[in-house]
Amino acid sequence: MAIILGSHRYGKAENRVVRIYRDTARHEIRDVNVSSALKGDFAPAHLEGDQRNVLPTDTQKNMAYAYAKVVGLNTIEDYGLALARHYVDDVPPVEGARIEIEDYPWERVQVDGEGHDHTFVRKGQETRLCSVTVEGIGDAQQTWVTGGFKDLVILKSTGSEFADFYVDEFTTLAPTHDRVMATSLVARWRFTGTDVDWDATYAGIKALMVSRFATLHSLALQQTLFEMGRAVLEAYDVVAEVRLSAPNKHHFLYDLERFGIENHGEVFHADDRPYGLIQAQVTRDDAPDAGPAWDAYTGLV
Amino acid sequence: MAIILGSHRYGKAENRVVRIYRDTARHEIRDVNVSSALKGDFAPAHLEGDQRNVLPTDTQKNMAYAYAKVVGLNTIEDYGLALARHYVDDVPPVEGARIEIEDYPWERVQVDGEGHDHTFVRKGQETRLCSVTVEGIGDAQQTWVTGGFKDLVILKSTGSEFADFYVDEFTTLAPTHDRVMATSLVARWRFTGTDVDWDATYAGIKALMVSRFATLHSLALQQTLFEMGRAVLEAYDVVAEVRLSAPNKHHFLYDLERFGIENHGEVFHADDRPYGLIQAQVTRDDAPDAGPAWDAYTGLV
Amino acid sequence: MAIILGSHRYGKAENRVVRIYRDTARHEIRDVNVSSALKGDFAPAHLEGDQRNVLPTDTQKNMAYAYAKVVGLNTIEDYGLALARHYVDDVPPVEGARIEIEDYPWERVQVDGEGHDHTFVRKGQETRLCSVTVEGIGDAQQTWVTGGFKDLVILKSTGSEFADFYVDEFTTLAPTHDRVMATSLVARWRFTGTDVDWDATYAGIKALMVSRFATLHSLALQQTLFEMGRAVLEAYDVVAEVRLSAPNKHHFLYDLERFGIENHGEVFHADDRPYGLIQAQVTRDDAPDAGPAWDAYTGLV
Amino acid sequence: MAIILGSHRYGKAENRVVRIYRDTARHEIRDVNVSSALKGDFAPAHLEGDQRNVLPTDTQKNMAYAYAKVVGLNTIEDYGLALARHYVDDVPPVEGARIEIEDYPWERVQVDGEGHDHTFVRKGQETRLCSVTVEGIGDAQQTWVTGGFKDLVILKSTGSEFADFYVDEFTTLAPTHDRVMATSLVARWRFTGTDVDWDATYAGIKALMVSRFATLHSLALQQTLFEMGRAVLEAYDVVAEVRLSAPNKHHFLYDLERFGIENHGEVFHADDRPYGLIQAQVTRDDAPDAGPAWDAYTGLV
Structure with missing residues (x-):
């Protein structure tokens, strides 16, 4: 040894x-x-x-x-x-x-x-x-380029559910068919090459993701993430793969009924920690090998 | 005792x-x-x-x-x-x-x-x-209301000087007639009463400050701050006093001449610390007493 | 005007x-x-x-x-x-x-x-x-010196109560006679002069405050703060005044009874926000005027 | 596709x-x-x-x-x-x-x-x-355990050099044979199994690393990192691999000669950014495969 x-x-x-x-x-x-x-x-x-x-x-x-x-x-x-x-x-x-x-x-x-x-x-x-x-x-010589963004704080105030989940003896969460869904999105994507209109592609991908987040009726943050990634891959041939990391920034309905006050999805506590954290990759089945593309150095990117 | x-x-x-x-x-x-x-x-x-x-x-x-x-x-x-x-x-x-x-x-x-x-x-x-x-x-019953904002990061890439300053034996700074001036502005103001169109006044004050920062040819950040405060007081009778705190976020011209590369105000290092920090109050001479209006509690506001 | x-x-x-x-x-x-x-x-x-x-x-x-x-x-x-x-x-x-x-x-x-x-x-x-x-x-020429510390995270796991408080129609808190009390203490004090053994005084004051926090059976964080300040003033003639700011870093007992698990003050959730925030000054009745001693500049000290 | x-x-x-x-x-x-x-x-x-x-x-x-x-x-x-x-x-x-x-x-x-x-x-x-x-x-069933620490800020005020490095036309750094070396160390290690005295091993590894940092006359932060990792592997059979990430927290000697003041390694500016960042793995040549051991989730650990 x-x-x-x-x-x-x-x-x-x-x-x-x-x-x-x-x-x-x-x-x-x-x-x-x-x-x-x-x-x-x-x-x-x-x-x-x-x-x-x-x-x-x-x-x-x-x-x-x-x-x-x-x-x-x-x-x-x-x-x-x-x-x-x-x-x-x-x-x-x-x-x-x-x-x-x-x-x-x-x-x-x-x-x-x-x-x-x-x-x-x-x-x-x-x-x-x-x-x-x-x-x-x-x-x-080989070259790999990734793009992306972080800290895009996005929220929808309706159009999001979470129900019919797995239940064990430690599960106390109530299912809901109308909740606030919010995240501070980190989205990164890997390009297939370097012949790219970088700024236009960035703007287009961001707009597409935001639009998909808004318009999809969401049964789970998982579903929303996959659909955002799929939309990008369908629209941009220059992208081989999308990686998403989304903290579920919980907005808890504040219990005002104790005071005789109705609260039908109007007043929330935005909690800091803990938070759900969903991570997913969406990829083409024929995507070239990622090589060292994702081998992060500073942890910032 | x-x-x-x-x-x-x-x-x-x-x-x-x-x-x-x-x-x-x-x-x-x-x-x-x-x-x-x-x-x-x-x-x-x-x-x-x-x-x-x-x-x-x-x-x-x-x-x-x-x-x-x-x-x-x-x-x-x-x-x-x-x-x-x-x-x-x-x-x-x-x-x-x-x-x-x-x-x-x-x-x-x-x-x-x-x-x-x-x-x-x-x-x-x-x-x-x-x-x-x-x-x-x-x-x-007495009431005091203050408004304001923080973390407005604003920069002008020309139209700013710093020269003809006091020089002692520890002074090594070179005067300049064209520099980048940048700050993360904290501006707060005290209202004279509560009969105010809050949102419109906020939007108007912010726009006025930003405009003044842009259009004033600045001989010093001190001068810019005073003129921003003055503009607000001239335009808004409902404001008695403006308080400004402005870190001078230094952008140092990077020395590229060592490599035979010209750098006429094009490439800068944005430094973190230390930073200049300028604080000033601009007020009406007949402003009512501030009382406890500025007695900050959390330090956040 | x-x-x-x-x-x-x-x-x-x-x-x-x-x-x-x-x-x-x-x-x-x-x-x-x-x-x-x-x-x-x-x-x-x-x-x-x-x-x-x-x-x-x-x-x-x-x-x-x-x-x-x-x-x-x-x-x-x-x-x-x-x-x-x-x-x-x-x-x-x-x-x-x-x-x-x-x-x-x-x-x-x-x-x-x-x-x-x-x-x-x-x-x-x-x-x-x-x-x-x-x-x-x-x-x-006049001179003012203040000392202090911040970010001393201190906790006692028993010996703290909070009960018999004011109750109105929005009060839902249950009284408790045994809780975790924790804070990230900011303590600052004003010296009466400059003829002080600075390092020894600092070490002594800190040790005294920590000791008082530990040994006082606390009916409220308010009481603990006052007693910490009093202890310093009783022991150090060179100190005219003590100022304390203490976030009540809430440790909420986690409800494990739902799972048939006892939790007698053993498992807590350390919450981030909101937090109680208690501020108090303890002073000598003949303390010299504070003048500009507390007129903070950076907000760091 | x-x-x-x-x-x-x-x-x-x-x-x-x-x-x-x-x-x-x-x-x-x-x-x-x-x-x-x-x-x-x-x-x-x-x-x-x-x-x-x-x-x-x-x-x-x-x-x-x-x-x-x-x-x-x-x-x-x-x-x-x-x-x-x-x-x-x-x-x-x-x-x-x-x-x-x-x-x-x-x-x-x-x-x-x-x-x-x-x-x-x-x-x-x-x-x-x-x-x-x-x-x-x-x-x-397979199991992987890693240990480690972060944010250990450690500094030596002498016993560190950086000289005889590669020089190209953009190199302006002067070599030095006596500098301050400081880092905020992140050290992580992978265990070979789970039959470990966890707390004693942690304390021992940390003490060993700190000791090696102190006692090695360092020709480069790279060398120090390798020797710290080697010391751990030599002493702890239960460790298969050590990973180190060390920002070189630059302490720049402040130029006081301009004022006729000597500064022989006594007064430094501790700079924030940029910083050197050295990363290295030290491993046994027969270490078992890492599998998913390093597949970080939150980025905190």
């Missing part, structure tokens, strides 16, 4: 890069949190403290900011692809690179009914996500 | 009340975090553990939910006024009550270009705030 | 200063979060954007780090006093300065039963707090 | 169970955050909204609290094993169960130099972790 080094990687996490486009008086802003992780021939660093193959994480920080200018941040996916390919192509000890990006959307401030040229407020709704993983050199 | 009980109060903090209006198929949602604090004849509880005058905080929880139905949550201010008056008017040991409310705005989901009847997403931008303080009974 | 600038101040918040003492092989560490705020002749900055009197917050950052060496961080109070006095004494436009410090304690790592010379772990328990406020020059 | 349901599971996350042992006057406390996730024949819930096989997450909540009494919370691992086996053995549609536990340690309050019988403070240092995964029935 020997003790050996297993899988290992390192990088710079959470570079807070803000890119202003100011070629005209009408500025644009991109605001991201970008992390890079490298795999490769770094065993000597672990085994002997030999850093000769280790590109400092400080250099990776420099790269994240430099490429925001050199490559630009028009789309986070193209920026991420450029960063990942740079490490694999240009830094010999690197065999694989993963870039993870959180993208915080902003919107123009309204002044006299018009969007202002150079003033913005954080939109504050969901955070857009992407990951890019590149492995190998030249013809053997 | 004696040891005495000084100022004291107690209550129930952070009741997470969600109110659905469902009188028609087109639902409405209000989502608040409400806290109540009572002052009065509670010295025996502290000095001897005698609870006879103490209305349990559990009862205050019940009230927060019950009044969301009985009074409704059409506006947080009217709901807060009703709650505060109930405690002072109906519970004999209570001499003063303070209600603090955080209000989380939601918006309708868009389905086929139309707002959905009963599905909503959290807007996620600023949190609206209000406090209501009521003291005394009958003709001697 | 005119619109005027009211109270205003500015500074640098949350400088994360770490000081290593390494004069011998046995190092010491101090780890603080320090903020400074200045008051004075800064109206021109607000009214006209004139910065000539404004010492940049960047300079205040430099000072926080420089004084960690020049003055040292042996005690946070002496360091804070030096910083505050520097601004008031050495920077002419400054009329008053406030320093707020969060102090994160560390402890030596144990290796073979002995404390290691230069390796430490964050203690992780309460955060120690202090504020220093200095106003005026020369003989007219 | 068909769209199919992939991997899926559901459960109740973050049940905040507090267990008091009060058989004698000397109470004990266990304070955990427990989550359960079930796998099995739940496709109908997703595909058709058919809940007949779905044991409600509300029932799983009841179980978490009930088993804190029935099984007890003497060790989180035995409690987790009992919960996981219950679901797999007693609920027919369930084929696999995962229990994730965060364990918050408390310590007795000191009163007159002795530990108090029933008053405790949260220790506040690292959070202990465990996961239990059980799959299959009867002889085919």
Whole structure:
């Protein structure tokens, strides 16, 4: 029996890069949190403290900011692809690179009914996500891109049931045919390639998911999640797989009958913990192998 | 020398009340975090553990939910006024009550270009705030209401300077005539009375502040804050005073010249800490006394 | 009616200063979060954007780090006093300065039963707090110091009651003579002067409060708070006043009888929100005026 | 091409169970955050909204609290094993169960130099972790247990270098032979079986890691991580594999020379973001397959 080094990687996490486009008086802003992780021939660093193959994480920080200018941040996916390919192509000890990006959307401030040229407020709704993983050199190079969002807090005040469930001796929940259903949705999807209109696809997928959540009469959050994923796969050939993680943010009807007050689905307590947590993957049966696409680094994306 | 009980109060903090209006198929949602604090004849509880005058905080929880139905949550201010008056008017040991409310705005989901009847997403931008303080009974009863918001993240990518400042031997900052100015604004204002169109006034004040932030060529965040406050007071007679607290969320130009890359105000590092923090009050010179209006309870509002 | 600038101040918040003492092989560490705020002749900055009197917050950052060496961080109070006095004494436009410090304690790592010379772990328990406020020059200079801590999570599993309280028609709580009482205590106290053995006093006050919490049979959290404050004032002449803020972190007995399982105070649900929140001041009847001692800047201290 | 349901599971996350042992006057406390996730024949819930096989997450909540009494919370691992086996053995549609536990340690309050019988403070240092995964029935049943901790903030003020690293044209970092090295360590390990003295093993592993961090002269955080893992595997036969994730919490030497002040490793700025992030696995070369042991559910453990 020997003790050996297993899988290992390192990088710079959470570079807070803000890119202003100011070629005209009408500025644009991109605001991201970008992390890079490298795999490769770094065993000597672990085994002997030999850093000769280790590109400092400080250099990776420099790269994240430099490429925001050199490559630009028009789309986070193209920026991420450029960063990942740079490490694999240009830094010999690197065999694989993963870039993870959180993208915080902003919107123009309204002044006299018009969007202002150079003033913005954080939109504050969901955070857009992407990951890019590149492995190998030249013809053997492989690339995986995932997109997604998190923290989209969505609620329907009717059109949701939960009944006819399994009952054992510890089950005390009453079935219901009309409840509030709410979640803080994390949705991620894996692209089949990189020839994608990134921003339009993102906007379309989000709108489709939100619409499906709204219009499906839900017998269970499980059902809603599957239908959201299916809708995306039916509409977007460039998506191979959808992964959803949805906390069931419980809204408990507050008992007002004790005070002689009717409460027909009007007053709720929004509870913090515990919460139901439903996770599901929806996929094409012929989806290409996921490889390292889902091998999360920071836990943020 | 004696040891005495000084100022004291107690209550129930952070009741997470969600109110659905469902009188028609087109639902409405209000989502608040409400806290109540009572002052009065509670010295025996502290000095001897005698609870006879103490209305349990559990009862205050019940009230927060019950009044969301009985009074409704059409506006947080009217709901807060009703709650505060109930405690002072109906519970004999209570001499003063303070209600603090955080209000989380939601918006309708868009389905086929139309707002959905009963599905909503959290807007996620600023949190609206209000406090209501009521003291005394009958003709001697006094009422103070404050409004405001927090966590409005706003940025202008040009139109901001910082130069000609005081310099001592520890000053190393370079003056600048074009910088990114960003803050996560906390703005609060004190009303002169309660005869106010609460929602319209809130929307108007917020829009005015945002507009002023955008359009003023700023020589300092200090100047911007004062002008935002002044604009509100000039436009709204119902406001006696504005209080602003603005962290200067530093965006540092990233040094790319080391790599032969130009960076003319395009790539920034958004730093977390430390941050400048500017606080100012703008007031009418004949504003009525603030009394306990600003005596914060939870620290959230 | 005119619109005027009211109270205003500015500074640098949350400088994360770490000081290593390494004069011998046995190092010491101090780890603080320090903020400074200045008051004075800064109206021109607000009214006209004139910065000539404004010492940049960047300079205040430099000072926080420089004084960690020049003055040292042996005690946070002496360091804070030096910083505050520097601004008031050495920077002419400054009329008053406030320093707020969060102090994160560390402890030596144990290796073979002995404390290691230069390796430490964050203690992780309460955060120690202090504020220093200095106003005026020369003989007219006045100084206020407060100490305290926050986030001390303390619980007693018996020896606590809550009964015989006020009951109205919305009261549904059952009285109890044996409950879990838990809080995340914030305790702050105001010193009468600056001739204090800061570290010993801090340790003594904390130990006294904890001991009083433990040994008092509590009829109400209100009573416990008062007795903790009284104990401090009786033991420490250098303390004029104690302020306590205590969330009642509810531990609800979980109903297991539904499953035929006894639960005599053994299994609880620790709820997040809402929570009771009790606030009280305990003071000497001849305490000197608090002046600006409690005029919090960052909200952290 | 068909769209199919992939991997899926559901459960109740973050049940905040507090267990008091009060058989004698000397109470004990266990304070955990427990989550359960079930796998099995739940496709109908997703595909058709058919809940007949779905044991409600509300029932799983009841179980978490009930088993804190029935099984007890003497060790989180035995409690987790009992919960996981219950679901797999007693609920027919369930084929696999995962229990994730965060364990918050408390310590007795000191009163007159002795530990108090029933008053405790949260220790506040690292959070202990465990996961239990059980799959299959009867002889085919397999079990995986992982242990670990997170949020152990540890720092050494000397005895750490970073030099002789890879340099490219974007590298600006200066090599150093004496720096502050700090991290907020996440360490997790996989047990080979369940016949383990859980609490003693936890204490021993933690002490060993901390000791190794302290005593190894470090040429890189990578090296330190590997040596910590190796030490654990050498000392504990019951551990098959160690996984470490370590943010390099940068402490930047503050430039005081600009002010004529020496700073020989004494005053640092503790930066928030970005941070280096090193991840490594250390394993036995004959370690049994990890199976689903690392298939995290909540992301907390």
